[in-house]
Amino acid sequence: MEVTSMRFVRQAHASLTNPGLQHALGRLQAKFVSARADAIAELDDFEATRRAATAVRARVIAGLDEWLERFEAAVRANGGEVHWAVDAQAAQRELVAIARRHGVRKVAKSKSMATEECAINEALAAAGIDVIETDLGEYILQLANERPSHIVAPVVHKNKEEVADLFADRHQRARQTDIAALCREAREMLRPQFLSADMGLSGANFLVAETGSALIVTNEGNGRLVTTLPRVHVVLVGIEKVVPTLEDAALLLRLLPRSATGQSITNYVSVLTGPRRSGDPDGPEHFHVILVDNGRSRLLGDELEPMLRCIRCGACMNHCPVYQAIGGHPYGWVYPGPMGSVLTPSLVGLADTLDLPNASTLCGACSVVCPVSIPLPDLLRTLRTRQWQQRLRSRRERLALTLWAFVAHHPRLYRFATAVLARVLRVFGGRRGLIRWLPLGRGWLQGRDLPAPQSRTFLELYRKQQSP
Amino acid sequence: MRVGLFVTCLVNLMRPRIGEAALRLLAAAGVEVQVPEEQSCCGQPNYNGGDLNAARMLARKLLRDFDDCDYIVVPSGSCASTIRTHYPQLFTDTADHNSIASLATRTRELTEFLVDVAGFDTPPGRFDGSVTYHDSCSGLRELGIQHQPRTLLTRLPGARLVEMAQAEQCCGFGGAFAVKYGELSTHIADAKCRDIAATGADAISAGDLGCLLNIEGRLRRRGDHKTQVLHIAELLAGAEATWK
Amino acid sequence: MSDRDVIFERLRAGLLRRRPGADLAPTDWSAPRSSGELTARFRQQATRLASAVVGPFAAVAAPAAIAEYLNHERLPRTAVCWPALADRDWAMAGLRVEARAATATDLVGITGAFCAIAETGTLMLLSGPETPATVSLLPETHIAVVPVAHIVATMEDGWTRLRAHSTMPRAVNFVSGPSRTADIEQTVTLGAHGPYRVLIVLTTD
Numbered sequence: 001m002e003v004t005s006m007r008f009v010r011q012a013h014a015s016l017t018n019p020g021l022q023h024a025l026g027r028l029q030a031k032f033v034s035a036r037a038d039a040i041a042e043l044d045d046f047e048a049t050r051r052a053a054t055a056v057r058a059r060v061i062a063g064l065d066e067w068l069e070r071f072e073a074a075v076r077a078n079g080g081e082v083h084w085a086v087d088a089q090a091a092q093r094e095l096v097a098i099a100r101r102h103g104v105r106k107v108a109k110s111k112s113m114a115t116e117e118c119a120i121n122e123a124l125a126a127a128g129i130d131v132i133e134t135d136l137g138e139y140i141l142q143l144a145n146e147r148p149s150h151i152v153a154p155v156v157h158k159n160k161e162e163v164a165d166l167f168a169d170r171h172q173r174a175r176q177t178d179i180a181a182l183c184r185e186a187r188e189m190l191r192p193q194f195l196s197a198d199m200g201l202s203g204a205n206f207l208v209a210e211t212g213s214a215l216i217v218t219n220e221g222n223g224r225l226v227t228t229l230p231r232v233h234v235v236l237v238g239i240e241k242v243v244p245t246l247e248d249a250a251l252l253l254r255l256l257p258r259s260a261t262g263q264s265i266t267n268y269v270s271v272l273t274g275p276r277r278s279g280d281p282d283g284p285e286h287f288h289v290i291l292v293d294n295g296r297s298r299l300l301g302d303e304l305e306p307m308l309r310c311i312r313c314g315a316c317m318n319h320c321p322v323y324q325a326i327g328g329h330p331y332g333w334v335y336p337g338p339m340g341s342v343l344t345p346s347l348v349g350l351a352d353t354l355d356l357p358n359a360s361t362l363c364g365a366c367s368v369v370c371p372v373s374i375p376l377p378d379l380l381r382t383l384r385t386r387q388w389q390q391r392l393r394s395r396r397e398r399l400a401l402t403l404w405a406f407v408a409h410h411p412r413l414y415r416f417a418t419a420v421l422a423r424v425l426r427v428f429g430g431r432r433g434l435i436r437w438l439p440l441g442r443g444w445l446q447g448r449d450l451p452a453p454q455s456r457t458f459l460e461l462y463r464k465q466q467s468p
Numbered sequence: 469m470r471v472g473l474f475v476t477c478l479v480n481l482m483r484p485r486i487g488e489a490a491l492r493l494l495a496a497a498g499v500e501v502q503v504p505e506e507q508s509c510c511g512q513p514n515y516n517g518g519d520l521n522a523a524r525m526l527a528r529k530l531l532r533d534f535d536d537c538d539y540i541v542v543p544s545g546s547c548a549s550t551i552r553t554h555y556p557q558l559f560t561d562t563a564d565h566n567s568i569a570s571l572a573t574r575t576r577e578l579t580e581f582l583v584d585v586a587g588f589d590t591p592p593g594r595f596d597g598s599v600t601y602h603d604s605c606s607g608l609r610e611l612g613i614q615h616q617p618r619t620l621l622t623r624l625p626g627a628r629l630v631e632m633a634q635a636e637q638c639c640g641f642g643g644a645f646a647v648k649y650g651e652l653s654t655h656i657a658d659a660k661c662r663d664i665a666a667t668g669a670d671a672i673s674a675g676d677l678g679c680l681l682n683i684e685g686r687l688r689r690r691g692d693h694k695t696q697v698l699h700i701a702e703l704l705a706g707a708e709a710t711w712k
Numbered sequence: 713m714s715d716r717d718v719i720f721e722r723l724r725a726g727l728l729r730r731r732p733g734a735d736l737a738p739t740d741w742s743a744p745r746s747s748g749e750l751t752a753r754f755r756q757q758a759t760r761l762a763s764a765v766v767g768p769f770a771a772v773a774a775p776a777a778i779a780e781y782l783n784h785e786r787l788p789r790t791a792v793c794w795p796a797l798a799d800r801d802w803a804m805a806g807l808r809v810e811a812r813a814a815t816a817t818d819l820v821g822i823t824g825a826f827c828a829i830a831e832t833g834t835l836m837l838l839s840g841p842e843t844p845a846t847v848s849l850l851p852e853t854h855i856a857v858v859p860v861a862h863i864v865a866t867m868e869d870g871w872t873r874l875r876a877h878s879t880m881p882r883a884v885n886f887v888s889g890p891s892r893t894a895d896i897e898q899t900v901t902l903g904a905h906g907p908y909r910v911l912i913v914l915t916t917d
Contacts, residue, residue: 009649012649012651012652013651016651016652016655024897027897027898028898031898043744044744048741049741051741052741055741062727062730063727064723064727065720065723065724065727068720068723078880084714084715084716084719085715086715086718086719090715134905135895136893136895136896136904137893137895140895140896153894153895153898154895155895155896156898158896159897160896160897160899163896179896179897179899179901180901180903182896183893183896183901183903183904184903186904187903187904187905190905191816191905194905195816211880213880219891219892219893219894219904220891220892220893220904220905220906221849221891221904221905221906221907222904222905224845224849224885224905224906225849225905225906227883228845228846228849228883229846239719239723246871246874247743247868247871250743250866250867250868250870250871251741251743251868253867261894264757264761264831264832265761265832265834265886265888266888267761267887267888267889267890267891267892267906268885268886268887268888268891268906269834269885269886270883270884270885270886271880271883271884271885271886272882272883273880273881273882273883273884274882275882276882277840277881277882279840279841280839280840280841280844280882281812281813281841281844281846282813282839282844282845282846283839283845283882283883291719293715293718293719293722297719297722297723297726298722298726299726300722300723300725300726300727300729300730301725301726301727301728301729301730302726302729305730321637321638321640321656321659322652322656325652325655325656325659326652355649358644358645358648358649359645359648359649359652360642360645361605361638361640361641361642361643361645361653361656362516362605362606362642363605363609363638363642364605364606364609364610365605365609365636365637365638367609368609381515381516381518383518384516384517384518385518385519385520386518387518388517388518388519388520389518393517393518397517397644397648401513401514401517401519401522402519402522404509404513404514405511405514405519405522405523405525405526407508408477408508408509408511408526408529409508409525409526409529411505411506411507411508414508414509418477418480418481421481422481422482425482434688441647442650443646443647443648443649443650443653444646444647444650444653444685446650446651446654447650447651447653447654447655447657447658447686447689448654448657448682448685448686448688448689449684449685449688449689450681450685451482451483451681451684451685451688451697453481453482453483453484454482454483454484454485454709456484456712457480457481457484458475458479458480458484458487458488459475459480459505459507461484461488461711461712462484462487462503462505462711463505464711465711
C-alpha cells in the first residue's frame with residue numbers, strides 16, 4: 001500500500017472535521033472498549049494469561065530462525081510448499097508465479113493485513129488475475145476503492161446508507177436499507193465467486209511450527225470458504241506469526257478475540273495443515289505458504305523487538321485517545337493506531353513517518369490492554385529518540401528543546417528567564433487572566449485559552465518569603 | 469525525615485500557589501520541608517522529545533539539587549514518574565546508575581506521599597461543593613496513583629466527590645503534543661470537558677498542572693467560566709494564595 | 713543468494729545482537745479448570761453464541777429431534793450428512809438425508825463433532841473421508857449431533873484428544889455458532905458467508 005503518513009496532520013484534520021466519521025468512531029469506541037472489558041473479566045486471571053501469552057511470543061522471537069525452520073519442515077512433510085519473500089516485491093513475484101503455475105485466473109481472498117502491506121491485489125491485477133475480497137468489510141472497500149481504517153473493523157468509517165448506495169450502484173439491484181438485507185445481498189453476490197475461484201488467498205493469525213499449520217480466525221465463514229473450495233490455497237503471512245505448538249495457539253486464542261472485539265472466541269477458527277489427503281472429499285489440492293520479511297527481521301535484537309510479539313488484535317487502537325479521535329486513515333498506511341505508529345516507521349522508514357511516533361500523548365492506555373505486553377509508549381519514545389539522533393525533526397523544535405535544556409541547566413539564568421516570562425504572559429492575559437493570543441502560540445490557542453500565570457514565579461515568591 | 473519539594477517548572481512559572489499549597493499541606497502533615505533554590509526542570513520535555521543527552525544532563529542536576537533528601541515530593545504525577553520510572557532507564561549501565569536509582573526510589577508524587585508515607589488524612593482546607601477528579605495518565609498508569617487523591621478528597625470538609633465518566637481517559641495534553649498537534653489535542657480535551665460538564669460538578673481537580681491548564685483552557689474557550697479548575701494541592705490546602 | 717538465505721542471515725544477525733537474559737522467564741501456566749459441570753457450561757456458552765442446543769437424548773432419538781427443529785423453522789426435510797452418520801435412521805424420522813460432501817444447493821448439513829469445548833461453546837470438527845468440511849460450511853443450516861462424552865473443558869483438551877486419536881487432519885474447524893459479521897455500523901448480523909443457524913443435538917450415547 002502506498003505510504004501517505006507524511007500527510008498525517010492534513011489527514012487527521014479531514015477526520016476531525018468529518019461528522020459522519022466522528023459519529024461512527026464514537027460508536028466503535030463505546031462498543032469495543034466495553035465489550036473487551038466484559039470479555040476479559042470472564043477470564044479466571046487475565047494478568048496470568050497475559051504473562052503466559054507474552055512468554056510464548058517472546059520465546060518464539062528468541063529462536064525465530066529455528067521455529068521457522070521447523071515450521072517449513074512440517075509444511076513440506078504434509079505435502080505443502082513454503083516460499084520466502086524478503087520484501088513486498090518478492091512476495092508479489094512469488095504469488096504471481098504460483099498463480100501462473102496453477103493456471104489461476106480468479107482469486108478469492110480473505111482478509112489479510114500482510115497482503116495489503118505487500119500490495120498484492122495490485123500485483124495480481126497487473127498480472128491479469130481477478131481478485132475478489134470476500135470479507136464483507138474488505139469487499140465494501142474494494143467496491144468503493146478505499147483503504148481500511150481499522151485492523152478488525154475495516155469499514156468503521158462507513159454507515160449503512162453509504163453501503164446501501166454502493167451496493168445499489170455496483171450490484172445493479174434494488175437498494176436495500178436493512179443491514180441484514182445488505183449482508184444477505186453480499187452473501188449472494190460472493191457465493192458464486194467462492195465456488196468459481198481457482199485460488200484462495202488468506203493470511204494467517206498464527207502459524208503452528210510443530211504441525212506446519214496455518215491458523216485463521218474469522219466470523220463470517222469466508223476464511224473457511226476460501227481455504228476449502230478453491231483448488232489452490234496460498235497463505236501469505238509475516239515471519240513473526242509462528243508459535244511453537246497447538247496449545248500455544250489455544251492460549252493466544254484465549255486473548256485475541258477478547259482483546260479485539262470482546263468475543264470469547266471467533267465464530268470460526270480454522271487450522272489448516274497442507275493440501276487434501278488421499279480420501280479427503282474436499283479441500284485444496286495445493287497448499288502454499290509465502291513467508292514475508294519486509295523489514296521484520298531488522299527488529300530482532302533491536303530496541304523495537306517487542307513489536308514482533310504483536311498478534312494484530314487492535315486493542316491498542318481501540319483504547320487510544322488519538323485513534324478514537326481520527327480513525328485509521330490519517331496514519332497513512334496499513335497499520336494504524338499505536339501499533340501502527342511503531343510498525344510503520346519500522347518497516348517503511350523514519351523519514352516518511354515523522355508524525356506517527358509524535359502524535360501521541362504517551363498516555364499508556366494501549367500498553368494497559370496489549371495482550372502480549374508490548375511497551376508501546378517506550379517504543380514510541382525510542383522512535384522519537386532516533387528521529388532526534390538522525391536530526392530528522394524541525395529546526396525550530398530542536399532549537400526550542402536545546403534552548404530549554406540550556407536555560408534549565410543554569411539556575412540563575414533559569415530564575416531570570418522564567419521571571420521575565422511570567423510577567424510577559426501575565427500581560428498577554430489581560431484583565432481576565434486568560435491568554436487568547438501569543439506569538440508562536442497557535443497550536444495551543446487555536447482551540448483553547450491559556451490561563452495566565454501569577455506574574456511572579458514560585459522561586460521568586462519563596463525567596464521573598466524566606467527573607468522578609 | 470528530610471523532605472525536599474520539587475515544584476516543577478510548570479508550577480514555578482504558571483501557578484506558584486500550587487507550590488505554596490503543597491508546603492502548607494506538608495506542614496499540616498508535620499513534615500519539615502526544604503526547597504532547593506537551584507531546582508529547575510526534570511527534563512521531561514527533552515526526554516519525551518527524544519533528546520536523551522539533555523534529559524540526562526538535567527537528571528544529574530536534579531540529583532545534585534536534592535542530594536541530601538530522604539524524600540523528594542512532587543506536585544505532579546508526570547514529573548514524579550519521569551524521575552521514578554524513567555530516570556533509571558536513562559542511566560542503565562552507567563556510573564550514575566546507583567545514585568539515580570536511589571533518587572528514583574525516594575521520589576513521590578504529593579498525594580502519594582501524604583497518604584502512603586506520612587499517613588496524613590486531615591486536609592486543612594475546605595471546599596463547599598462538588599468536585600470531580602481527573603486521573604492524569606502518568607500518575608495513574610506509571611505510579612498507580614488513584615486512591616490517594618480520592619482518599620484525601622473525601623476527607624476534605626464540605627467537599628462532595630462525584631466521579632466523571634471515563635475519569636481515566638487522557639485529557640489530550642501530552643506535553644509538546646498539545647502544541648504540535650493542537651487541533652487533535654483540543655478535540656480530545658473537548659471530550660474530557662463534556663464528561664466534566666455532565667457531572668455538573670462545581671470544580672474539577674487533578675494532580676498535574678499540564679492537564680489542568682489544558683482543561684481550563686478548553687473550558688473557558690467553550691464559554692464555561694463557572695467550573696473551578698483546581699490542583700489537588702490547592703483544593704486540599706484551602707484558602708487563596710497568601711504569598712504576594 | 714535466495715530470499716530464504718537472505719532472511720535467515722538477517723534473523724541470525726539479529727539474534728546475535730540480543731541482550732542475554734532479554735527473554736522473559738518461563739511462566740507456570742495451565743489452562744483454566746472449568747467450574748461446574750461440562751454439559752451445562754457447554755450449553756450456556758453455545759447458547760450465548762446463538763446456537764440452539766437441545767438434549768441430551770438417546771442417540772436414536774436425534775433424527776426425530778432434528779425433524780422437529782426443521783419443521784419448527786419451516787425448513788425442508790432434506791439434508792446432507794457426514795458419511796460417518798450414514799447409518800442413522802433418518803428415514804424413520806421422515807428425513808431424506810444423503811451421505812456426501814455438500815454442494816452449493818444443499819440447504820441443511822448434518823455433522824457430528826470430534827469434540828465440543830465447554831469453555832466457549834465450540835464444536836471441533838476434523839476434515840476427513842467420512843467427515844467432509846463442506847457439510848458444516850455451505851448449507852444455510854448446520855446441525856451437529858454431539859455425544860456428551862465428547863464435551864471437554866478447553867481447546868487444549870481438544871488438542872490432547874486429537875493427539876491421542878490420530879495425526880493432524882487437513883483441516884480442524886472450530887465452529888462457535890452461526891456465521892456473523894458486524895462490519896456494517898458495528899451491528900452484529902447473523903448469517904454472513906457460513907450458516908445462518910446452528911442446532912446442536914446433545915446425545916447421551
